[in-house]
Each structure stands twice: as C-alpha cells, then as structure tokens.
Amino acid sequence: MTSPLSIDTLISASWVIPIVPANTVLEECAIAIKDGAIVALCTQREAQHRFVAREQIELPGQLLMPGLVNAHCHSAMSLLRGFADDLPLQRWLHEAIWPAESALVDADFVAAGSRLAIAEMISSGTTSFADMYFYPEVTAGEVAAAGLRAQLAAPIFDQSGCWGSGADDYIHKTLQLRDDYKSHSLLEIAFGPHAPYSCGDTTLSKIATFAGELEMAVMIHLHETAQEIADSLRDHHCRPVARIADLGLLGPRTQCVHMTAVEEQELALLQQHGSHIVHCPSSNLKLASGIAPLQRYRQAGVNVALGSDGAASNNGLDLFAELRLAALLGKVSAADAAAIDCHTALRMATLDGATALGWQQRTGSLESGKQADIIAIDLSAIGQQPLYNPASQLVYTAVGGQVSHSWVAGRCLLRQGELTTINRAQLLRDVAQHWQPRIAALRPAPASTFSLKG
Missing domain, CATH: 3.20.20.140 (Metal-dependent hydrolases)
Structure with missing residues (x-):
C-alpha cells in the first residue's frame, strides 16, 4: 500500500470551478498544494487517503476557483x-x-x-x-x-x-x-x-x-x-x-x-x-x-x-x-x-x-502542476440564496465582497476576509490622514453648495 504524500496545504470546499475542463462545477472536492503548486484536485474522501497535510482548511458552503x-x-x-x-x-x-x-x-x-x-x-x-x-x-x-x-x-x-x-x-x-x-x-x-x-x-x-x-x-x-x-x-x-x-x-x-x-x-x-x-x-x-x-x-x-x-x-x-x-x-x-x-x-x-499575459501555463485554472493561485468565495449569504447554479451566482450576484481566502503560489494573502501581508488599519489611516486632504485641495470647488442649517 502506497504511503500518503506529505503536502503543505489541503483545502476542501463544497464546490470547485476549475475552469478546465470547461463548464464544470465539482462538489465536495479538495485541492492539494505542495511547494506552491497544485498536486491534485480530487474528492475529499480520496484526498484523506492520498495526502498528509501540514495545514488542512475546510470551507463548507464555499467555492474554490482560480484567482x-x-x-x-x-x-x-x-x-x-x-x-x-x-x-x-x-x-x-x-x-x-x-x-x-x-x-x-x-x-x-x-x-x-x-x-x-x-x-x-x-x-x-x-x-x-x-x-x-x-x-x-x-x-x-x-x-x-x-x-x-x-x-x-x-x-x-x-x-x-x-x-x-x-x-x-x-x-x-x-x-x-x-x-x-x-x-x-x-x-x-x-x-x-x-x-x-x-x-x-x-x-x-x-x-x-x-x-x-x-x-x-x-x-x-x-x-x-x-x-x-x-x-x-x-x-x-x-x-x-x-x-x-x-x-x-x-x-x-x-x-x-x-x-x-x-x-x-x-x-x-x-x-x-x-x-x-x-x-x-x-x-x-x-x-x-x-x-x-x-x-x-x-x-x-x-x-x-x-x-x-x-x-x-x-x-x-x-x-x-x-x-x-x-x-x-x-x-x-x-x-x-x-x-x-x-x-x-x-x-x-x-x-x-x-x-x-502569457501565463496560461502557470495560472488561470486549477490543474495539477500549475501554481496554486486560488480564491474561496462564501456563497452562504442571503444574496446568494437559493443556490441552484454556483457559476451563475458568481457572475450575476455581487460576490466580490464574499471572498474569504486567497492564495498566490500557495501563500495565503487573505484569511477569513483579513489581509495577511498588508496592515489594513495603517493603510486606511495613511490614506485618510495624509493623502485625502492633500488631494482634495486640488479638486475644483463645486458650482454650488447647500446647507440644512437654519
């Protein structure tokens, strides 16, 4: 019996849209990642037998797709x-x-x-x-x-x-x-x-x-x-x-x-x-x-x-x-x-x-050998219910704000909606306190202003 392969990350989700093959929505599958690349896309049951992961991430009610x-x-x-x-x-x-x-x-x-x-x-x-x-x-x-x-x-x-x-x-x-x-x-x-x-x-x-x-x-x-x-x-x-x-x-x-x-x-x-x-x-x-x-x-x-x-x-x-x-x-x-x-x-x-961009051999689909550029979208919100076709929900409902996780070459850049490589509070403070006042001073004055004061 073959020993399980040691990998870095195993991500499981309710749905996966790999892009290749075309027009495909997979259910209850997992993506195995090692050294920044995808080594397998398979059923969750198969993944548990094939791999031993340093980190396992389970995302019920969510969908995985290429970034x-x-x-x-x-x-x-x-x-x-x-x-x-x-x-x-x-x-x-x-x-x-x-x-x-x-x-x-x-x-x-x-x-x-x-x-x-x-x-x-x-x-x-x-x-x-x-x-x-x-x-x-x-x-x-x-x-x-x-x-x-x-x-x-x-x-x-x-x-x-x-x-x-x-x-x-x-x-x-x-x-x-x-x-x-x-x-x-x-x-x-x-x-x-x-x-x-x-x-x-x-x-x-x-x-x-x-x-x-x-x-x-x-x-x-x-x-x-x-x-x-x-x-x-x-x-x-x-x-x-x-x-x-x-x-x-x-x-x-x-x-x-x-x-x-x-x-x-x-x-x-x-x-x-x-x-x-x-x-x-x-x-x-x-x-x-x-x-x-x-x-x-x-x-x-x-x-x-x-x-x-x-x-x-x-x-x-x-x-x-x-x-x-x-x-x-x-x-x-x-x-x-x-x-x-x-x-x-x-x-x-x-x-x-x-x-x-000339990168089709590296990214753009969830295929073995490609870089693990992956995002997870939470489809459990009110605006995505009821859910008959996950691909349709991704395109025709507002899901940009529902992205929960993001990986580039296997590195997690967004975890449960929180940035991992950028200090969000410091960024917003810099924009609000330094850049916004400076740039606002260059805008032309509005043609008219209104006041609700008596």
Whole structure:
C-alpha cells in the first residue's frame, strides 16, 4: 500500500470551478498544494487517503476557483478614486487627471496608491494583475511585499514626464527594470506605450524591436474612443490598429486595451498576429467611450481578457463586478441572451486573462502542476440564496465582497476576509490622514453648495 504524500496545504470546499475542463462545477472536492503548486484536485474522501497535510482548511458552503486576473489597471490611481467624475475621456485626462498627476505623482504617491489598490484587489479575489503607471519600480516593491503576481508595464510617452525625460529615457528605464526583476518568480516587466496618439512612429518601432528581441509583452491603449480613430485617420491616414501593425507592434504578447470600435479587417489582423484584447467595461461606460462587441471578437478567434482600468475611471477594482458587466454587455451588443454565458465570463476573468499575459501555463485554472493561485468565495449569504447554479451566482450576484481566502503560489494573502501581508488599519489611516486632504485641495470647488442649517 502506497504511503500518503506529505503536502503543505489541503483545502476542501463544497464546490470547485476549475475552469478546465470547461463548464464544470465539482462538489465536495479538495485541492492539494505542495511547494506552491497544485498536486491534485480530487474528492475529499480520496484526498484523506492520498495526502498528509501540514495545514488542512475546510470551507463548507464555499467555492474554490482560480484567482482572478485583472489584465489592465493603473494601481496607483486608486488615490484619485472619485477625484474627477462624469467627464468624457479627453476632458477627464487634460482638465483633471493629468494636472493632478503633475502636482502629485512621485514615489510616495505611487507606493501609497499601489498598496491601496493591491489591498482592494486581494480582498475582492484578484491574484494576478497587469499594471501601467509611473515609477513601476515602486509598484514592484509593493507587489513583492504583498505577494501578488503582476506584470508591470512601464509607461512610455514621447513627451517628458515625472518618470522620464522622453521616449528614449522611458525605454532605457524599462529595460533596466526588466534586468532587475528578470529572475523574480511573481513579477514580469513589460513595455507600456501609452497610446498611438502619445507615441510617434519612431518610438513605437523601437519598442517593437526590443519587445521582439527580448520576448517582452506590450500593453497599449488602443481604439478606446471614436475620436482617437478619427484623429488617426486625419494625422496618419489610417486607423490605429493598422498603424501599429505596420510598425511591427502587433504580436502574440501584445495586449490591446479597450478596443471599443473594431472593423472586420482589424479583427483579422489581431487574430493573425495572436494579439489580445483587454476589455474594461466599467471604465468604457463611465467615460462614454463605447461598448465592445465581445461576441464578435470571440467569434473572430481573438482572445479577450478583462481589466478594471484605474479606480479613477471605474471607480473600483473588483473584477467580479467587471465580469458581470462584461457578460451583460456582451448579451446586449450581440442581441443574444446566450452570447456570453456565466462560464465564458469566468474564463475571461481567469484563464483568458492569464493567456493575454502569457501565463496560461502557470495560472488561470486549477490543474495539477500549475501554481496554486486560488480564491474561496462564501456563497452562504442571503444574496446568494437559493443556490441552484454556483457559476451563475458568481457572475450575476455581487460576490466580490464574499471572498474569504486567497492564495498566490500557495501563500495565503487573505484569511477569513483579513489581509495577511498588508496592515489594513495603517493603510486606511495613511490614506485618510495624509493623502485625502492633500488631494482634495486640488479638486475644483463645486458650482454650488447647500446647507440644512437654519
């Protein structure tokens, strides 16, 4: 008789959605973890015979699934949550966000904002995220301390800014940061050309060359609004997707963020190059940028991941809220209630997100050999009763606040709703006492005020 295998952790729950195989909900199963990886997903009875665990965690009434992959955000901008609302994109950028960033952004701002964002993401089920913001080396330190998995796209502009003197300086710093973190198990550095309208042909061509030679990912805001496309036609006599394709920037590690308006020939280009679309539904709706026709993208064979965008334009980082909205908008845009079903939405927020980041062999599904990036959701609340279909409850009811546990590479980052690697009280005190008053002073005064005093 074979002796039981010694493992680190055995997690048992009422339900498991592994993502692979597709459309699967398992009952009364357990996940065995050793050295940060999944060694088995089996029935609880089988697990008791096969394994001796240093730690056993039993979660009745809860569901295990892969941690969510937020494929696009600007984490430090969490400090600007609610700072400037109800404005279209270009006014929002030019009249509110960019002036505020010019006055505020430094290493301390990025550290505090990133820590706030990371705490929110862990608490709502995200275990991997892709970021684009200034001072990515500071964000890297916060990520490493908190224990998440992250791709950090260093921002690149033609113009000088708080993190660089111009495109060449931004590119140089990106390459240096890549060298600094090339052996880190949870962090990867990518190029982050902000958008085709903020980077010229020379800059985009240089990035394409470096990214190809070094096999680095590229994240770019693309086809976010109809105005962006009209401006490209005026200035470059072509649409943005065609322009970056001609410059060599499309490839299997290119993440095209937003993509609210895409023609058939552009979908064909994305599919041909193996590039990915990152859909940010809340931000696109809040800024009135447009509605991405997800079903058409998927039918064209293009991988679609989900992102929250920054909290300044969302105003939250709860990816469960994004996958719900993506499913609903996908139905409306296709005029088909079955267009984006609950299992499809869950896959977009997990394995499809991991695929967009090039991490599908590491994370995104609960399979033996993959990293133990796992979350547990408590489905016992009033809002989840009665429970007929756990997958449906995850997508169509508000479960971001029901995440009870989170593990990344087997390390527990959230236990019974409490952060284990971030001091929540200290974080909230820092934001409330230091950052909120300072940032509030930069907001324009309201047009009118009212008082209830006699």
